[in-house]
Amino acid sequence: MITIKDIAGLAGVSKSTVSRVLTGTGYVNDETREKIEKVIKENSYEPSESARSLPKRITNTIGVVVPEIDNSFYTEVLNGISQVVDQNNFNIIYFNTNNSLAKEEKALQMLKAQRVRGVILAPAVDYSEPEATKKLKLLLEKINAPVVLLDRDIDGISLDKVVYDNFGSAFAATEALIKAGNKTVGIITGDLNLKHARGRYEGYLEAMKQYNIPVIEKYVLHGDFMADTAYSLAWKMYEQRDIPDGIISCNNRTTLGFLRATRERKMKLGREIAFVGIDHIDVLDIIDYKYSHVTRDTVEMGRATMQLLMDRIKNPLKMNTVQIVPYKLVLKGTELRK
Known part of the structure; x- marks a missing residue:
């Protein structure tokens, strides 16, 4: 070239x-x-x-590509990223892909044209197909800048990454319901085409296995991480009048959809159905809505990701780093079925 x-x-x-x-x-x-x-x-x-x-070959701009910029999780992560960006006198460009592969590819091509100093990428898709992975590798190589993966991992690509303990968080949520005396436990899954969704589902399955609780297929509600889907699944479950003792949801939006259906059906958490959600939802604190959940420090996750990118910029030859963000179980009483 x-x-x-x-x-x-x-x-x-x-x-x-x-x-x-x-x-x-x-x-x-x-x-x-x-x-x-x-x-x-x-x-x-x-x-x-x-x-x-600019007369320079490189800029002090960091490119951040996320799949759902309207998701409060990514809003909080971006807050953490911005804090470290400001501390280092860098600039930042955000791209939202809406979980679209085509939009992600376009965003990466634009970052190449902008000659960014580094990239933080939360992938839109799973990249389970070798050809898709190969194409992504080529795109990232052309950007010619350090890349850190955020939240969503990709097999077959060796990069710095900051990811969540998806397996452990779902195991902890399921275990909390079992220890609270619930004999049947269901789950509203995320999109199982995504690696982190599969990790959470596997955590649920492992907890059920370790405590010798049978997995009842009708209580496994296959969702996609979207609130509307979780709402429809939960509404249908209630309508059939056949519900598990307890259920877990797999992210903040799934929780919101489930809670909406529960309220509209006039079901009471902690009485008629036990519940533990994955992800904390700040807005529910404002209205003092208490529910048991598994949380993580999302702002710190953003800070850690940006700091890892800064370290890579300063030391391009260092070994790749994988940081796993821990979870914290917060029990508010809805894990019980009184």
Whole structure:
């Protein structure tokens, strides 16, 4: 791929002169400008957006790509990222993919054009297919900047990452229901096409196995991490008048959907059905709505991710680091069925 240095050599000028032509800053006489523009055209050179706007080859901009920017979990994580960005006098660009592979690819291509200093990526999809993984690797290589994975892991790619103890959190939620005396325990899963959703489902299954509690298939409600889906699944379960003693939900949105259906059906948590959710929901604290849940420090997760990226920028040859964010079980009484 042709570079500014190559253009400068072919035009017989300095790199800074080429940069001034590209950015439209500083003086360049007409004859020299025409010579540079001719070389650019003959070689089909396409400068990045950063090359047009800045004379530097790199910026102090960090690119952050997340799948659900309207999810309070990512809002809190981005808060933590921003804190470390500000401390280091960097800038930040956010991209929201809406869990779309096409949007993720577009975002990464734009980050390449921007010549960002580093990237934080929470993948939109599982990348379980080898071809998809290969394509992602190529995209990340072209960005030519350090990348840290956030929350969602990818098999087959060796990168720094900050991930959650998905298995452990679901095991703890299920165990809490079992220890509270519930004999039948269900689950509203996340999208099992995603690795972190499978990790939570496996944690549920392992807890059931260790305590010799049978998994009853009709109490396994296959969701997708979305509130509307969880609402529909829970409503249908209540409508059939066949419910487990207790149930766990697999993320904040699943919890909200379940709680909405429970309220509309006039069911009482901790009495008619026991419940433990994965993820804390701040807004429920405001209205003093108490429910048992498994939580994590989401702001700290963002800070840790950005700090890991800063470490990689400063020391590109260091060994890859995997940080697993721990969970905390918070029992508020809804794990019981009184």
